[in-house]
Amino acid sequence: MVVDPKIDVYLTPYLILVHTFYYLGFKRNQNYYYLMYFAMGLGFITKGPIAMVIPSISIGGDILFRRDWRRLLEMKLFPGVLLAILPPLLWSIPLYLEFQTYGPYFFLWIQSFGRFYVKMYNQKFNPLFFIPIFLGLSEFLYFHFLGLYLIEL
Structure with a gap:
């Protein structure tokens, strides 16, 4: 399983x-x-649910900090x-009509929490994944700065 913090x-x-x-809402x-x-x-x-958890933590922290x-x-x-x-409830209606009970179950449970316990995707951890990307980016930056240097000459 790949845990991606971005x-x-x-x-x-x-x-x-x-x-x-x-x-x-606070100011106006x-x-x-x-x-x-x-x-x-x-x-x-x-x-x-992360779309509700992150604001709850940050806004709750603001209220807690300000007391x-x-x-x-x-x-x-x-x-x-x-x-x-x-x-989410309104979105579950067309999911139910299309896929019966599996639609809302997948949307509300498997998609949100299932990635932690169900092997849904064939994800393999590769620690060297970003090396080719950085090498490609470094070549781009090299040519970018070379171009800027040549323009100034």
Whole structure:
């Protein structure tokens, strides 16, 4: 199994939206919190529960650091959680219609947690994987700086 700690390109826009709406909800209008929860739900569709875990840790850490417990009431947690659950539930309907119970099961369980216990993909760990990439990149950088040097002559 390959454990890759990089943030996924499909997850990043939703994390940006969540934190932007959190900031706007804090600074301007509390109704932005609803968009924050909805962005969490859309992120869940693309990458699973990590789209809810990362903002929960960062926003929870912010609230904990500031000790602003009233903000938890301002954030409208109960309707927000329902709004965050809504996109994955709505996405499960066409999955159920197409694949019966296996569609939502795969989406909600196997795709999110199954990679830790199910051998779904034939992934092999190769510690030398990035060496050819770095060598190719170093040649590109060499020619780039050589070109800049020749332009200055």
